[in-house]
């Protein structure tokens with residue numbers, strides 16, 4: 001069946017086009033490291049690319065391949081490359097697109113390790129990086145040098161929920177011959193498809209919304225065209241950060257309910273944001289669905305919904321943050337996000353603890369900032385939970 005013109009939720013169930021010879025409704029887990037050839041000639045054809053037969057799981061695997069096809073179709077890309085983790089996808093992109101002497105411009109509030117690895121490791125290979133607030137695209141223009149090759153964006157950003165204008169950024173990237181990479185983890189293709197706005201590469205931590213059940217770690221790289229796809233696939237193969245077939249199976253399973261899960265979670269998030277916005281112990285709140293969000297209009301333009309990630313600041317700063325963490329009962333105190341369960345975390349002491357204080361301040365990560373990943377529980381229960389925990393703050 002051609003799934004190209006189907007609606008998004010139908011694609012979630014039918015894209016990938018796998019038809020099992022035994023009639024299995026689900027994609028089997030091809031738990032095999034290697035694949036036998038029918039003849040020496042067939043083996044040769046697989047190696048020289050004349051046949052697309054499988055060779056070895058690090059190079060490709062039928063279960064992983066179905067997931068790659070589904071995500072490529074959802075993101076409107078040419079092809080996708082499964083990786084063992086989101087960081088595997090990030091490093092595939094850095095390794096594949098940058099060489100000694102090159103410069104990369106990145107959003108300053110990206111996922112902590114995506115920044116730290118550039119500063120601590122790629123710098124040792126002679127790769128230079130600049131971090132700017134990409135929600136104002138003028139900052140990108142100012143940071144461009146003759147050696148700039150990549151513009152790396154995360155929108156909404158982690159954990160400040162600032163939004164970058166994908167169309168404007170891609171225009172700047174095109175004018176300056178930069179490859180534009182977007183980490184689309186916070187939105188998933190259900191809410192935002194960066195390739196439609198001009199991105200060249202999209203990456204995901206599948207660990208979050210796409211798998212959605214907090215039971216695996218995984219990542220994927222989506223390339224807009226064939227040339228980029230081939231380059232990044234060979235980088236992943238050589239890096240060895242491939243996905244495992246069992247991991248791919250679970251992601252395919254989780255992915256089927258992406259639309260349902262996000263619809264419910266973002267409906268909950270809107271109600272929680274409205275509750276928190278007027279709470280006396282809250283200093284500020286950032287949720288793209290609130291009119292008070294500085295890029296509310298931009299979010300409406302480039303996203304199909306506002307998502308379920310909320311950031312807020314407590315008037316009582318660090319201590320109040322700790323009190324809240326220690327008193328919520330339903331929301332679990334844990335990093336990660338995008339699962340069916342509500343999770344709460346404190347970036348200053350957790351995910352962003354390795355980022356320097358000065359850089360944290362520059363990126364808007366204050367000591368009282370709390371990040372809330374809203375799940376699909378009953379919203380009244382989530383609000384009562386927050387209410388009783390906020391009451392404990394003196």
Ligand SMILES: *Cc1c(COP(=O)(O)O)cnc(C)c1O
Pocket residue numbers: 085086087088090111114154158183185186204205206207208217218219
């Ligand atoms: C979690 C995350 C990553 C890293 O993914 P892992 O699966 O943990 O390796 C990258 N980017 C964003 C935005 C994330 O939230």
